[in-house]
Amino acid sequence: xxxLVESGGGLVQAGGSLRLSCAASGSTxxxxxVGWFRQAPGKEREFVARITGSGYSRVSADSVKGxxxxxxxxxxxxxxxxxxxxxxxxxAVYYCAADRKSGLFVASDYDxxxxxxxxxxxx
Numbered sequence: 001x002x003x004l005v006e007s008g009g010g011l012v013q014a015g016g017s018l019r020l021s022c023a024a025s026g027s028t029x030x031x032x033x034v035g036w037f038r039q040a041p042g043k044e045r046e047f048v049a050r051i052t053g054s055g056y057s058r059v060s061a062d063s064v065k066g067x068x069x070x071x072x073x074x075x076x077x078x079x080x081x082x083x084x085x086x087x088x089x090x091x092a093v094y095y096c097a098a099d100r101k102s103g104l105f106v107a108s109d110y111d112x113x114x115x116x117x118x119x120x121x122x123x
Contacts, residue, residue, distance in 0.1 A: 002029065004112055004113065006096050020080065020096075033101065034050065034072065036081045037096075038093065050105070053102070090121050093119075094117050095113055097112060097114070
């Protein structure tokens, strides 16, 4: 099993940047693929980006390509989401999730979740 804790959320103006962190504990982190999702009030949880255990393969949603970057440091058991040029409509709770399988885009496919971190983008 793996435990996940997100951090780095906060309030930022439109066009600004934030870096989210997802810290893992409890198991060999490098065997887990990690995904970032977000959920705005009244909306379904939405895929943002994912990265394989090795960090070799990364995929981002079309809506964030060129602005968000997912990365990981397995020596620190941490996955990051660098978010640039943020938009007000990206206000949401951001979650990281982990699974031993790779290539997952659907939230329900991930076995392990953090508690989420709030990102608020003001206009």
